[in-house]
Amino acid sequence: MTDMKRRIFLRGTLTTGAIGMAVSAGLITPRMVLAAWPKTAFDATSVDGAVNSLFGSTTLTGSNKIKIKAPDIAENGAVVPISIETDIEGVESISIIAEKNATPLTSSFVLGKGTEAFIATRIKMAKTSSVIAVVKAGGKLYSTGKEVKVTIGGCGG
Amino acid sequence: MASIKMRATLGDDGVxxxxxxxxxxxxxxxxxxxKTGNTIPAHFIQEVVCEHNGTNVLTAEWGPAISKNPYxxxxxxxxxxGDTLKLSWVDNxxxxxxxxxxxQ
Known part of the structure; x- marks a missing residue:
């Protein structure tokens, strides 16, 4: 990370409380602040690669307790509304994967104790493919998928 | 706060x-x-954290495949x-x- 970028980063984080203060006091470097962001998982070019990098395992148990709400046909791949809900107990995290994107992992959500197993967001999809929800609960990985037809891709090109 | 629009509503079910x-x-x-043919460099939010009374309720890790102006x-x-919820984000x-x- 160049010195210039570091400056910008410092300015940006000064307002974010404890972490910002720790950075400005030189206790932790900017790189460490974002250490939690799973770069290799987001850079992975396959579903297995992303899941393995994120969870250290590719063993997914299919589950009909996970509901994915997504359009059957997305006219604009740049904005595909997705919501995921499950009644599996003790959900720790929910990840959303677009199978045929160049880098399939779109997002991963770590839930707090009182947080319900429900997430709604909007993702970009390059082409028609499955949207896969991976739910981590009790150390196990559950998944389900839903096909979304994309008429115009949303990842440039 | 300028970049964030947020609403939190308490339902009858306590959720x-x-x-x-x-x-x-x-x-x-x-x-x-x-216009220029130049590649637009990657610029996306990587992490969004929401806190309620100092406790994390959600940590979102995002890649560039979250849509523009994220929802x-x-x-x-x-x-x-009346409780306060705090939201913060950091980009790449x-x-x-x-x-x-x-x-509310």
Missing amino acids: TTIKILISHPMDTGLEKDK LSFRFKGGKT LGNSDSGEVTI
Whole structure:
């Protein structure tokens, strides 16, 4: 990370409380602040690669307790509304994967104790493919998928 | 707060529903500027954290495949009317913003 970028980063984080203060006091470097962001998982070019990098395992148990709400046909791949809900107990995290994107992992959500197993967001999809929800609960990985037809891709090109 | 629009509503069932809109380009780094032909560098939010009374209710890790001007909604138990929720985000260029809202 160049010195210039570091400056910008410092300015940006000064307002974010404890972490910002720790950075400005030189206790932790900017790189460490974002250490939690799973770069290799987001850079992975396959579903297995992303899941393995994120969870250290590719063993997914299919589950009909996970509901994915997504359009059957997305006219604009740049904005595909997705919501995921499950009644599996003790959900720790929910990840959303677009199978045929160049880098399939779109997002991963770590839930707090009182947080319900429900997430709604909007993702970009390059082409028609499955949207896969991976739910981590009790150390196990559950998944389900839903096909979304994309008429115009949303990842440039 | 300028980039964040957030609403938190407490339902009769004791569940707080949070809806968030953030204004951010979320550039993937793959798209080209139509006028110049130059590639637009990647610029996207990587992490969004939501806290209720100092406790994390949600940590979102995002890649560039979250749509421009991201929308996010989720629900949690344990919130009360008037409680403060804090939201903050950091992007891949080190920019950040945060905002607060009270539960209604």
